[in-house]
Amino acid sequence: MVSAEPFFDFTSVWSSMGILLKGFGLAMFCATAAIIIAIILGLIVALMRLSSVKAIKTFAFIYTQLFRGIPLYVLVIWVYFGLAIAVGINMPAIMAGVVTLGLLNSGYLAETFRSGITAIDRGQVEAGMALGLSKREVTRTIVLPQAFRIIIPPLGNQYVDAIKDTAILSIVGVPELMRETQQLADLHYRPFEFYTFAGFLYLLAVLTVSRGIAILEKKLSAHSAQTPVNTAS
């Protein structure tokens, strides 16, 4: 180590800001696209798990176990390289990354949604059925709106996890924040500064999302809390 060099030197970080922010933007894009896919798939799988048809239920069970059980590291390599070799599906790295994160998170969200749905009091379903609503209408107008309020906090957590997980996508060459950080750190011989700054950006994103979720939660629960039987007049 050259003694004249300062211990901390962020000048190379500042001068690489454009690339870093672009990588950060891509990371946020991947996480957001993945969570949207995961919400859609997760909802479908959750409803399948609650189906009365055994085959559908079993499929959904295996689905959740599979995608919750495989490490992201393995899954992304499988989707990017494995699918190309096995069935000739060649995806751009970014797409493979989004698909992988989407699948993984859909496994978790399916479980979250299922617990949210089953948390709704059976009496709510009975009341809807008694009115003459179809099963589908009961689910759509009574169960899901209430379940949605319950699952907002865990959904937010899942989004936060997805943002941090995008770092793993660097292994298949997605030029997101971690990939760019690795390369710039090597280039400038300033790993500590670059990784610290990357950490700061992830933290910033996570704190912002958490805050947003908290606000959303407060707004939605203003008039919808499932209060226990309340007879005070």
Next chain:
Amino acid sequence: MNDNTSTTSTGSTFFLQLKDVSKSFGTHKVLDGITLDVAEGEVVAIIGPSGSGKSTLLRCINFIAAPDTGAVIFEGHTWKTFHSKINFLANKRYQKKLTTLRSDIGMVFQNFNVFPHMTAAQNVMLGLTKVRKMSKAEARKAAESALSQVGLSDKFDQYPEKLSGGQKQRVAIARALALKPKVMLFDEATSSLDPELVSGILEEIRRLAGTGMTMVIVTHEMNFAFQVAHRIVFMDQGKIVEIGTPEQIRNPIEARTKAFLSAILN
């Protein structure tokens, strides 16, 4: 009187009938061969100890709980539980048909079961728009009139959270009545209420009885049952032990009825 098919005090119009309805949860037989006639305009109160199957019986009338065996006959239509292991389309068609039966039968629950994410008016409007296919504006008008009838004309846009138990139950009653059902089922409608709110809800039910509504009421309010019902059904362990007019049940034939009433009334 130990005869399940007794004639009724308001005439013999054939209207609603349960025929040999049985249901088990696992190995526990909750309903064991229930047969019961209800005439049009008749008020039938079902009494009996906890766990005797009263609530399940009520749920079998509109198939919210599907009977294992037996049938419900309503306005000349016979309804039986149908489930095919292979023909999912047939199951779907059957479920859809059931919704027409349910929309003619209003139900009020012990725990109110108002929808917490909807205002009082929206609670009432849901069935009107989805089941009766009314426009939003029509449904709103009908909902306001139904809520006004149960004394909630100042609560249209309140969420249930802001309502008392009695008010929630009124919303639930308005929600059921707005669909203009031909039968009303009350499942211990006052059991979750604070004592001072019970009489208000009972008054609503009594008022409804006065309009000639056909009703089946499960209740623990014995005095109310004896006042408002044309006939009283005493159930125990999934079976109808005794049916009769309030006068007849006041002097029961069956020892079990006698024991239950003396325990309750003293």
